[in-house]
Amino acid sequence: MNPDMFERTHLMPKLSKKAIFVKQYEAVLASQVRKAYIHFCLDEKDSFEDEIDDSMVEELAVLKS
Numbered sequence: 001m002n003p004d005m006f007e008r009t010h011l012m013p014k015l016s017k018k019a020i021f022v023k024q025y026e027a028v029l030a031s032q033v034r035k036a037y038i039h040f041c042l043d044e045k046d047s048f049e050d051e052i053d054d055s056m057v058e059e060l061a062v063l064k065s
Contacts, residue, residue, distance in 0.1 A: 018063070021063070022060070022063050022064060025056075025059075025060055025063065026060065028056075029056050029057065029060055032052075032053050032056060033053070036049070036050070036053055
């Protein structure tokens with residue numbers, strides 16, 4: 001197939017800096033959630049990390065609103 005025969009009819013909209021930040025923050029938070037799940041499965045308790053995770057979830061909710 002000839003790649004020139006496909007012409008772009010529309011461009012992807014640019015994401016705002018906030019939208020980019022929210023996506024990156026979600027990725028970091030997803031990593032934290034995986035780590036928390038591993039700690040839970042291994043029965044390791046770390047209340048300080050739990051507080052950090054909770055505050056990150058709250059911040060993400062504020063960012064998305």
